[in-house]
Every structure is written in structure tokens, then in C-alpha cells.
Amino acid sequence: MPTTLSITTPDDFVLARDACSYGYFLLEPNHWDPQTRTLGRVLTLGGGSASARIDQRRDGRLRARFDRTLSRAEQAEARDGIVRMLSLDAPASDLAEFHRVDPRWGPSGRGRLFRSPTLFEDVIKTVTSCNVAWPSTITMNRRLCEVYGARSVAGGRGFPTPAKLARARPETLRARCRVGYRDARIVALAGLFRRGAIDVAWLEDPATDDDEVFAFLKTLPGIGPYAAGNIMQLLGRYSRLALDSESLRHARSVLGMEGTDAALMKRLAAHYEPFGRHRFRSYWFELWDFYESKRGPAHTWDKHTTAATFTAAQLAEPGGRRG
DNA sequence: GGTAGACCTGGACGC
DNA sequence: GCGTCCAGGTCTACC
Numbered sequence: 001m002p003t004t005l006s007i008t009t010p011d012d013f014v015l016a017r018d019a020c021s022y023g024y025f026l027l028e029p030n031h032w033d034p035q036t037r038t039l040g041r042v043l044t045l046g047g048g049s050a051s052a053r054i055d056q057r058r059d060g061r062l063r064a065r066f067d068r069t070l071s072r073a074e075q076a077e078a079r080d081g082i083v084r085m086l087s088l089d090a091p092a093s094d095l096a097e098f099h100r101v102d103p104r105w106g107p108s109g110r111g112r113l114f115r116s117p118t119l120f121e122d123v124i125k126t127v128t129s130c131n132v133a134w135p136s137t138i139t140m141n142r143r144l145c146e147v148y149g150a151r152s153v154a155g156g157r158g159f160p161t162p163a164k165l166a167r168a169r170p171e172t173l174r175a176r177c178r179v180g181y182r183d184a185r186i187v188a189l190a191g192l193f194r195r196g197a198i199d200v201a202w203l204e205d206p207a208t209d210d211d212e213v214f215a216f217l218k219t220l221p222g223i224g225p226y227a228a229g230n231i232m233q234l235l236g237r238y239s240r241l242a243l244d245s246e247s248l249r250h251a252r253s254v255l256g257m258e259g260t261d262a263a264l265m266k267r268l269a270a271h272y273e274p275f276g277r278h279r280f281r282s283y284w285f286e287l288w289d290f291y292e293s294k295r296g297p298a299h300t301w302d303k304h305t306t307a308a309t310f311t312a313a314q315l316a317e318p319g320g321r322r323g
Numbered sequence: 324g325g326t327a328g329a330c331c332t333g334g335a336c337g338c
Numbered sequence: 339g340c341g342t343c344c345a346g347g348t349c350t351a352c353c
Contacts, residue, residue, distance in 0.1 A: 129346095129347095130346075130347045130348070131330085131331085131332095131345085131346040131347040131348070132331085132332070132333090132345090132346055132347085133332085133333070133334075133345070133346070135333075135334080136331095136332060136333065136334095136346095139332090139333090140332095174331085178331090178332070178333090179331090179332095180330075180331035180332055181329090181330045181331050181332095181348090182330095182331085182348095185348090221348095221349095222347090222348070222349090223348085224347060224348045224349080225347085225348090226347060226348085227347075227348080244346080244347070245345075245346060245347085
């Protein structure tokens with residue numbers, strides 16, 4: 001009999017708001033259904049892949065229905081993955097402090113950011129989002145799952161494991177997944193994860209210093225200042241900004257800043273300085289708010305139409321070229 | 324420490 | 339329909 005898990009959530013948790021809070025919810029193997037407000041994806045577990053459909057019940061608890069029976073160990077694994085994706089383990093005191101520091105987000109309750117079940121998936125997704133337009137990021141993740149993801153009973157495919165990508169030939173990765181020059185970097189990253197050269201527990205330990213984590217991330221192949229800043233927030237560390245060309249557009253069109261790119265980067269850093277260790281969330285929810293002001297709440301976005309062109313560069317400039 | 328150019332893809336544009 | 343141009347972040351070479 002297929003397994004169904006019931007997962008307790010914090011009182012302030014809202015699936016539609018908190019799952020649809022960061023662009024990765026639109027990337028394979030994630031599937032958000034706006035009609036049923038259900039999050040679906042294939043999870044890679046110890047005994048193989050399993051397809052999960054997650055919805056929120058009236059009492060607030062999450063119900064995760066799988067396409068096969070999970071062992072006890074797999075149930076624990078699946079639960080951990082779902083908790084990580086939805087930031088269910090974010091300390092209430094941390095969210096309360098964020099809302100004190102930046103009261104704009106208190107009424108809506110925003111504070112959690114969607115992420116992947118594993119750090120490995122978050123790192124690879126970040127690499128596929130660098131130096132590329134959003135539609136290409138969508139394509140890369142879809143093909144990575146199609147080509148290297150394990151199939152579940154229901155037929156869907158999960159995200160590739162480090163072992164699978166570490167064994168991939170860069171040329172194949174490039175040709176079949178359209179990852180371009182990122183090919184060797186993705187294989188190298190997968191190898192580091194597979195060999196245990198990346199100490200995930202150390203990176204996720206709140207006691208580890210943010211500066212040390214940031215410095216380490218920048219030593220990884222394909223990870224520069226932007227990617228490292230983004231991976232920081234995916235680790236639940238919001239003290240760094242992940243500034244890119246989208247940030248510059250935000251600075252000019254929403255914040256009304258003027259000047260060269262370099263000058264704007266400095267002004268943005270100063271602008272978010274007052275939010276201290278929560279600055280990324282203050283920045284991100286401003287950006288997200290802008291997207292939603294143009295296209296409606298994120299939980300209503302259709303993955304294949306609205307969501308494929310949701311970045312602000314296009315929203316701000318009708319007919320704009322970049323995603 | 325700062326800067327320029329290459330890396331690759333896909334969409335926009337001009338013809 | 340085809341060729342060209344360009345955005346996007348990281349990496350390397352060079353000053």
C-alpha cells in the first residue's frame with residue numbers, strides 16, 4: 001500500500017505562500033499545481049525514487065502521498081527532504097526577528113524561502129542559473145532530470161544524484177542537457193559531493209561562521225560571488241546579498257537609484273545594510289513582490305507560460321530580450 | 324587589486 | 339529562413 005505521511009507544520013506556515021517563494025519551485029523535478037495547490041516531485045530515496053504529492057490540510061498539517069510503500073528509513077529520509085524544501089525547521093525566533101527588523105513582511109507572514117531537498121541540488125541549480133536567461137535554466141534542469149534522473153514507479157524522474165553526475169562525461173552533459181561550458185564544472189562539483197569533500201553538516205551547522213562558509217563556497221568550481229551568496233541563502237544564511245544584473249534592474253526601476261553598475265552595487269549593499277543578517281530576505285521579498293505585482297500571486301503562475309517569463313527584466317520592459 | 328576577454332546558449336533583430 | 343548580435347556570472351591572464 002502506498003505510503004502517506006502526515007507532517008506537522010508551524011502555526012504560521014502556508015504551503016501556497018511558502019512553497020512558491022523562490023524561483024526553484026518552478027524548476028524540474030518540482031511541479032506546483034495552481035488549481036489543487038499541490039506540490040509534486042520525485043524524491044530520490046535509499047530504496048530508489050518515489051513520487052510525492054504534498055498538500056496542506058485544514059488543520060495545517062501537510063499530507064505527502066507517495067506512489068509506493070516507503071520503508072521506515074525512507075520515510076525519515078522523505079520527511080527530512082520535505083522539511084528542508086519548505087524550511088519547516090526555520091526557528092520561530094528567527095522569523096520573528098526578521099519581522100522585527102523588516103516589519104514590511106510581518107502582515108503577509110513571508111519569511112521562508114523554498115529550496116531543494118538536498119544542498120547538492122541547490123548548488124547545481126544555482127550553477128544552471130548563472131550567466132544565462134531564465135528559460136535556459138528551465139531547460140537545463142528539465143534535461144538533467146530527463147537524462148540523468150532516476151525514474152519513479154509513476155514514471156516521473158527525480159534530480160540526478162552526485163554519483164550519477166560524477167560519472168557523466170562532460171561532452172554528453174553539454175550535448176544532451178545544453179549546459180554549455182558548465183559541463184566540467186557540474187561534473188567536478190558532483191565528484192566533490194560524492195567523495196564527501198564538501199562537508200554538508202559543517203555548512204549547515206548554525207555555529208559555523210557565515211564568512212567561513214562564504215569563503216569556502218567561492219573555492220568551488222563554477223561558484224563566484226553571486227553563486228556563493230545565493231547558496232548562502234539556500235543554507236538559511238541570509239547575511240549576504242546575491243547581487244546580479246537583476247539586482248541592478250531592481251535598483252534602477254524600483255528603488256530609483258542612478259549611476260554606474262559598480263556604483264549601484266555599492267548603493268545596494270548600503271541600502272540593505274540595516275537589515276543585518278536578514279538582508280537577503282529583505283532584498284528578495286522586495287523583488288518577489290514586484291514580480292507578483294505584475295503577474296499575480298506566485299501560487300497562481302502557470303509553469304509553462306507565466307512562470308517561464310517571470311523575471312523582472314521582461315516584466316519591466318515589454319518585449320525585453322532577457323529572462 | 325582591478326580589468327579585459329573568453330566561455331555557451333537561445334532569443335531578438337535585420338535582411 | 340538565415341546570420342548576427344547580445345545578455346548573463348565565472349574564470350584566467352595580464353597589468
